[in-house]
Amino acid sequence: MxxxxxxxxxxxxxxxxxxxxxxxxxxxxxxxxxxxxxxxxxxxxxxxxxxxxxxxxxxxxxxxxxxxxxxxxxxxxxHLADYRAALDRLAALGLLYPSFESRAEIAALVKAREAEGIWLRDPDGAPLYPGAAKSLPASERQRRLRSGAPFALRLDMDAACRLAGNLTWTEQGSGPGGETGEVVARPEAWGDVILARKDTPTSYHLSVVVDDALQGVTNVVRGQDLFWSTAVHRLLQALLDLPRPVYRHHDLxxxxxxxxxxxxxxxxxxxxxxxxxxxxxxxxxxxxxx
Missing domain, CATH: 3.40.50.620 (HUPs)
Structure with missing residues (x-):
C-alpha cells in the first residue's frame, strides 16, 4: 500500500x-x-x-x-495548462458559462434582491451570483467574448449537481458545528461559483482539486474556515473523475x-x-x- x-x-x-x-x-x-x-x-x-x-x-x-x-x-x-484541461472537460459537459457583470453591478443586484427580502449569501457570507448570464443566447455570449469584455467563467451549479448526484466526504476533524465522520456535501449552497476569469485562468476551488489529484494527495489537513468549501471540491472531484482524499479540518x-x-x-x-x-x-x- x-x-x-x-x-x-x-x-x-x-x-x-x-x-x-x-x-x-x-x-x-x-x-x-x-x-x-x-x-x-x-x-x-x-x-x-x-x-x-x-x-x-x-x-x-x-x-x-x-x-x-x-x-x-x-x-x-x-501549471496553468493543467487547469485549462480541467476547464475544457467541464465545458465539454456543458457545465460552464461566462458572466459579464462587474463586481459593482453584482453588488447592486444583490442589494436590490435583499431589499425584497431574498437572502443571497454563500456559507462564508459572500453574495451569491444573482445575474442572468446563464440565459444569454450563445450568439450574444460569443459577441461579448469577441469584443474582449471582461468575464468570469462560472459553474452551472444546478446542472453540475444533477450530473454528480449525492456526495459526501470523510471528515476526520470537525466542522464549525462539530460535523464529523461522513459529511453530506451541499455544493448548491455556493451558487454558480467562479472557476476562472479572463485575466486569471483558474480559481482556488479548481486548482486545489486538480493539484491534489496530480500530486497524489491522500490526506487534506486544513483550517475550519475551508470546511464548507469541501462541498465544492467534492463536486469538482466527481465531475472530473478525480480521487477523493480524506479531510481533516482543524481549529483556527x-x-x-x-x-x-x-x-x-x-x-x-x-x-x-x-x-x-x-x-x-x-x-x-x-x-x-x-
Missing amino acids: PPPVFRFAPSPNGLLHLGHARSALLNYDAARRSRGRFLLRIEDIDATRCRSQFEAAIYEDLGWLGITWETPVRRQSD IRDGAGKKLSKSSAATGLRELRLRGMSAGEVRRLIGLP
Whole structure:
C-alpha cells in the first residue's frame, strides 16, 4: 500500500503567521507519524498579490520551524495548462458559462434582491451570483467574448449537481458545528461559483482539486474556515473523475477579538516572533503542539 501524502499549500501574498505554522506542522507531524510524504505547494495564481519575496520567506520560515519537504515544489503558475484541461472537460459537459457583470453591478443586484427580502449569501457570507448570464443566447455570449469584455467563467451549479448526484466526504476533524465522520456535501449552497476569469485562468476551488489529484494527495489537513468549501471540491472531484482524499479540518488560531489571523497581523507573524528571540519549540507550544 502506498504511503499517505500530506501537503501544505500557502499563497505567497504575505508573511506566514501562527495559523500557518499550525497547519504546516499538523501536516508535517502527521506525515512523519504515518511514514508518509510531505509536500509543499505554492499557490501563486493571483499575480496581482503574490510576490517572490514572500515565497522566499515561506521557505525560510518553514525551515526555521524544522520542516523539510520534497522537491521540486509545485508552483501553480507553472501549471496553468493543467487547469485549462480541467476547464475544457467541464465545458465539454456543458457545465460552464461566462458572466459579464462587474463586481459593482453584482453588488447592486444583490442589494436590490435583499431589499425584497431574498437572502443571497454563500456559507462564508459572500453574495451569491444573482445575474442572468446563464440565459444569454450563445450568439450574444460569443459577441461579448469577441469584443474582449471582461468575464468570469462560472459553474452551472444546478446542472453540475444533477450530473454528480449525492456526495459526501470523510471528515476526520470537525466542522464549525462539530460535523464529523461522513459529511453530506451541499455544493448548491455556493451558487454558480467562479472557476476562472479572463485575466486569471483558474480559481482556488479548481486548482486545489486538480493539484491534489496530480500530486497524489491522500490526506487534506486544513483550517475550519475551508470546511464548507469541501462541498465544492467534492463536486469538482466527481465531475472530473478525480480521487477523493480524506479531510481533516482543524481549529483556527484567532486574535484577541476572536477573528481569524491575517497576514497583516505582525504580532503573530513568524518572522516577527523569530526576531523577538522565540524558538521554534516555543512556537510549537504556543500553538498547542508537543
